[in-house]
Amino acid sequence: MYDSGKVIIGLVIFLILITFPMWYNVATGEAENVPELEKPVKGDACVADTEYMRSFHMDVLNQWRDAVVRDGQRIYTAPDGRKFNMSLTHTCLDCHASRKNFCEKCHTYLKVTPYCWDCHTVPEEVAE
Amino acid sequence: MSVDRRKFLKFAGLAALGAAAKPLAVVAQEAEQVVDSSLPQENPLTAKRWAMVIDMQKCLDHENVKDCAQACHEAHNVPDFGNPKEEIKWIWMEDFHKAFHEQNHEYIDEKLHHAKFPVLCNHCDNPPCVKVCPTQATWKREQDGIVMMDWHRCIGCRYCIVGCPYGSRSFNWRDPRPHIKKINNEFPTRSRGVVEKCTFCEERLSQGKIPACVEAAKDDAIVFGDLEDPESKVRELLRSRFSIRRKPQLGTQPEVYYLV
Ligand code: SF4
Ligand code: SF4
Numbered sequence: 001m002y003d004s005g006k007v008i009i010g011l012v013i014f015l016i017l018i019t020f021p022m023w024y025n026v027a028t029g030e031a032e033n034v035p036e037l038e039k040p041v042k043g044d045a046c047v048a049d050t051e052y053m054r055s056f057h058m059d060v061l062n063q064w065r066d067a068v069v070r071d072g073q074r075i076y077t078a079p080d081g082r083k084f085n086m087s088l089t090h091t092c093l094d095c096h097a098s099r100k101n102f103c104e105k106c107h108t109y110l111k112v113t114p115y116c117w118d119c120h121t122v123p124e125e126v127a128e
Numbered sequence: 129m130s131v132d133r134r135k136f137l138k139f140a141g142l143a144a145l146g147a148a149a150k151p152l153a154v155v156a157q158e159a160e161q162v163v164d165s166s167l168p169q170e171n172p173l174t175a176k177r178w179a180m181v182i183d184m185q186k187c188l189d190h191e192n193v194k195d196c197a198q199a200c201h202e203a204h205n206v207p208d209f210g211n212p213k214e215e216i217k218w219i220w221m222e223d224f225h226k227a228f229h230e231q232n233h234e235y236i237d238e239k240l241h242h243a244k245f246p247v248l249c250n251h252c253d254n255p256p257c258v259k260v261c262p263t264q265a266t267w268k269r270e271q272d273g274i275v276m277m278d279w280h281r282c283i284g285c286r287y288c289i290v291g292c293p294y295g296s297r298s299f300n301w302r303d304p305r306p307h308i309k310k311i312n313n314e315f316p317t318r319s320r321g322v323v324e325k326c327t328f329c330e331e332r333l334s335q336g337k338i339p340a341c342v343e344a345a346k347d348d349a350i351v352f353g354d355l356e357d358p359e360s361k362v363r364e365l366l367r368s369r370f371s372i373r374r375k376p377q378l379g380t381q382p383e384v385y386y387l388v
Binding site: 065069070072074089090115118119120121123126 | 269
């Protein structure tokens, strides 16, 4: 192969550049700052267990959205038989009252910006 | 991700079971007493075909209907941009000669010419707005004929605004939230680039309540009910009085009737 030296150097530089954000976060300790979430203000148990909610709350919310808006079905029955009103503002935020100290903590850490809040209101913030 | 494979499969299985058992759950739900008071009412108002009957005679007395639009707009977080070009409206008062253009003629009483009647989305039985929507963000509900909107899906193409012959739809050119006087947590707001219109208070019906405008109207100036039920108040009124609809010649089959 011609110019293998240059090609390999090029590849190494490319790899370093593309993985830079990871190195940077590890080097500055940024990655260690795992967000601390506010404990729910009320309620004994979420609609599903914590680990599941941590990974799949967005899927739960999408299912709820479709059930309510498209099918007019508003009550969610959890596998253990408990019933919930499928509502972000009235069910989720009832226990996790602070968007800032709960939702936004992880969303900021992971740099995701869901657009739920463009329309759905946060009672705590509206009251202010 | 901290969910291991086993957990994930367990949940996936449960979710699948849940989906399969849904019709069962619905049946069980009707029988069972629900303890949580934050749940929507167990006895929603249902119908095969919702319709509205507006008594024009009673509307001539402006007092009877003057609060309708405000009640609706407060209930649904309808913004006021303070500019007629950007106006958002779900229900509003319209001059007779505009709302019923084809019924108007030059010898009509001046008072009637400028009399104002409430107009809103007609929840047409053959809705052109639904046909043109490329994303099914607006559709006619099978169960009760309400022409619904899914604001999550609307891409703001505004085909429906062009399609609707009644001007029932409005577009949010800007973020509406700062322009809502008092935000009502019971209902979401909309975002920029989304079309909105009346939904026959579908969210209130699900809680067993009649639409906000019907509630605000005095002296039964607006009546709401099931067209498929021959015993309903709307059917009785349509039997006993002569009624007109807006632009019936277009074939949209509007389901808002005006008693003459
Ligand atoms: S009045 Fe307009 S928006 Fe309402 S259903 Fe008919 S065509 Fe659609
Ligand atoms: S503006 Fe929204 S609701 Fe209207 S046709 Fe386009 S996507 Fe459908």
